[in-house]
Amino acid sequence: MDGIVDHTMIRVSDLEESLEWYQTHLDYEEKDRHEGEDFTLVYLGPEDMHDDAALLELTHNHGTDEVEIGDAWGHIAVRVPEGELEAYYEQLMDEGVADYRDPESCGGHYAFVKDPDGHEVEIVQRSPDEGALWSIDHTMIRVEDADDALGFWTRKFEYDEVGRWEADSFANYFLEPRNAADEAMAVELTYNYDGRSYTQGDGWGHLCVRVDDLQDDWDKLQTREADDYREPADCDHLYAFTRDQDGHEIELLERDPAADSLFPF
Template identity: 80%
Template sequence: MDGTLDHTMIRVADLEASLDWYQSHLDYEEKDRYEGDGFTIVYLGPEDMHEDGAMLEITHNEGEEPDVGDAWGHIAVRVPEGELEDYYQQLMDEGVADYRDPESCGGRYAFVKDPDGHEIEIVQRETGALWSLDHTMIRVEDADEALGFWTRKFGYDEVGRWEADTFANYFVEPENAADEAMSVELTYNYDGRTYDMGDAWGHLCVRLDDLHDDWDQLMTREATDYRDPESCDDMYAFTKDQDGHEIELIERDLEADSLFPF
C-alpha cells in the first residue's frame, strides 16, 4: 500500500467564485475537471507541485449551499520560512478578509477563509511549492482511536504532536513520505465535545498501489466497508474513520491523459 495522500475535497456553493479565489490568491491552476449530471469536480494545485504533492478537489453541486461543520478543521498551505508576514500582507492587499493575522498567532502561522468559510492556515516550510498543501486538519473525539485507525489501517507513522492544556494535535503520514507530501492533522479536545460533520467537508483521498488488493487488506484490518470497489465500478472506493470522516481510495496513473478514472 503506497498510502500517499492524493487530495482533499471540499464542497463550494459558487464554483466560479471559488475557482477565482484560489487561482487569484494562491496561484493555483486547474489540473483537471469533470462535468457530471448536476455537479462539477475540479482538481487544483500549484503549477510546479511535486508528484507526491496533494491536490485540492473542489466539488460543486448545482443548487446546494454547503454547511461547514466543526468536525472539519482546515487545510494548510506553505510559504517560505521567514516570509509569513509578507505573504499574509499580500493576501490582505488583494482583498482577502483578515481572519487571524500572524501577530495573533505568535508569528508562527496565520489563517484566512475562502468564499465558503473554509479555513486555510498559512504555515512556513523550507520545502514544497509556494501555497502547496501541507496538511489537512480534522477533529476527532478519541485520540487513541484516531491514531490507531491511521497507524493500523493505513500503516501511517505519527510524525509530530503538540499537547496543550486543553487540546492536542497529532500529525500522521505514510512511512518515508516525501517532504512535499501532505499529512493529516488530528485535533483532539480534552473536554469530550462532539462535532457536527456538515456537508461542506468532503473527504481525504489516499493513493494506493492496487485498489482491490489494498481494499482487501483494509477489510482484513477491519476498516469500515462504506463503498467497496465493485459499488464504484471498480474505479475507486471509500472507507470511513471512527468519527465518520470519509476516505477515498484510488489508483493514480500520473502519466494518464485524465486524472479521473471515469
C-alpha cells in the same frame, strides 16, 4: 499499504467564485475537471507542484446555494517560505482577502484566512525544499477519541506519527505515510480534551489516499476491520471509500500517471 494523500476534497456553493479565489490568491491552476450530470469536480494546485504533493478538489453540486461547514472539519494548511509569513499575509490582505487570524495573533508562527464558503486556510512556514509555494502542507480534522483516531491511521493505513503538540485543553497529532517525500501532505488530528462531539456538515468532503492496487488494498483494509462504506464494486472498480471512527470519509484511488485524465472516469 502506505500510500500518500492524493487530494483533499471540499464542497463549494459557487464554483466560479471559489476557483477565482484560489487561482487569484494562492496562484493555483486548474489541473483537471469532470462534469457529472448534477455535479462538477475540479482539481487545483500550484503550477510546479511535486508528483507527491496533494491536490485540492473542489466539488460543486449543481443547484446548491450554500454549504454547511461542520466543526468536525478543520482546515487545509498551505506553505510559504520561512521568514516570509508576514509578507505573504499582507499580500493576501492587499488582494482583499478578509482578515481572520493574522500572524501576530498566532504568535508569529502561522496565520489563517477563509475562502468564500468559510473554509479555513492556514498559512505555515516551510523551507523551499518542502514543497512549492502555497502547496498543501496538511489537512486538519477533529476527532472525538485520540487513541482510536491514531490507531485508525497507524494500524489500517500504516501511517507514522511524525509529530505532536499537547496543550492544556487539546492536542494535535501529525501523521504521514512511511518514507513520505518532504512535499507530501500530512494528516493533522485535533483532539479536544473536553469530550465534545462534532458535526460533519456537507462542506467537508474527504481525504483521498493513493494506492498501488485498489482491490488488494481494499481487501487489506477489510482484514483490518475498516468500515465497508463503498467497496470497489460499488464504484465500478474505479475507487472506493471507507470511513474512520468519526465518520470522516477516506477515498482510495489507484491513479495512472500516464492517463489523459487525473480522474478515473
